Amino acid sequence: MPENGVKHPAQGGEYVGILSFLDSGNSIIESTSFYHRVRPQKLRTFVVSSAVNDYGVENMYTIELQVDSTYPRASADTSTYTRMLVEFPTLDSLGNRLFLDDLGGYTKSGELVGCYMYPYTSPYIDSPGNDLRCRLVKSEVAGEPAQVEILNFRAFSGSQYRMKVRMVRIYNPATSVVSVPISIRIDHVVDASN
Incomplete structure (x- = not known):
C-alpha cells in the first residue's frame, strides 16, 4: 500500500531512491539520490x-x-x-x-x-x-x-x-x-x- 504517495518494496532492506525535478521539456533541473530503509x-x-x-x-x-x-x-x-x-x-x-x-x-x-x-x-x-x-x-x-x-x-x-x-x-x-x-x-x- 502506498505511503505518502510512495509504494514500498515488499522485501525489507536498504534501497537507493532518486528524486528529480524536471522542467516542462522533461530536462532535469535538479536531482538527488538518497537511501531509504524499508523495515522487513x-x-x-x-x-x-x-x-x-x-x-x-x-x-x-x-x-x-x-x-x-x-x-x-x-x-x-x-x-x-x-x-x-x-x-x-x-x-x-x-x-x-x-x-x-x-x-x-x-x-x-x-x-x-x-x-x-x-x-x-x-x-x-x-x-x-x-x-x-x-x-x-x-x-x-x-x-x-x-x-x-x-x-x-x-x-x-x-x-x-x-x-x-x-x-x-x-x-x-x-x-x-x-x-x-x-x-x-x-x-x-x-x-x-x-
Whole structure:
C-alpha cells in the first residue's frame, strides 16, 4: 500500500531512491539520490537467552528465530543475498553504557565470533565445509550497536525449523539493567554492481 504517495518494496532492506525535478521539456533541473530503509516483516519467533546473569562477565547468548518471509542465502558473491546481524546496544536511552563496543571478548571488526548452530537447524547450513560463521561489526560511533553478523547460511523461509545459534565471549553489561533490547536485522541485499 502506498505511503505518502510512495509504494514500498515488499522485501525489507536498504534501497537507493532518486528524486528529480524536471522542467516542462522533461530536462532535469535538479536531482538527488538518497537511501531509504524499508523495515522487513515481523519475525514469527525471536527469542534471546543467556547462560549467565551476573554483571560484566563473559557469557553465551542463544538466539532463536523463525521468519514468515523467504530470504536468499548469505553470500556476497551473488547480486542478491541476505545479511543477518544481531545487534547488541552499547548505550541505553539515557546514555548509560550497556554492551562494550567490541562485546568484550573481541578486538576489531571482522574478527570471527565464536558461534554454533544447533544440529536440528542444519537445513540452514550452506554446505559441508562452508560452516556457519559469525563475525564482529564493532560499534565505531557512540550509541550505535555492536553487531554480530551471521555468515554462510543457505536460503530460508518460514516453512523451516527455527534457526538457533549460540554466540560466546560476549560480556554482559557491567551494571544492573532491567531489560536489554537485543535485536536482529535481516537485510535483503540487491547489488546491481555484481
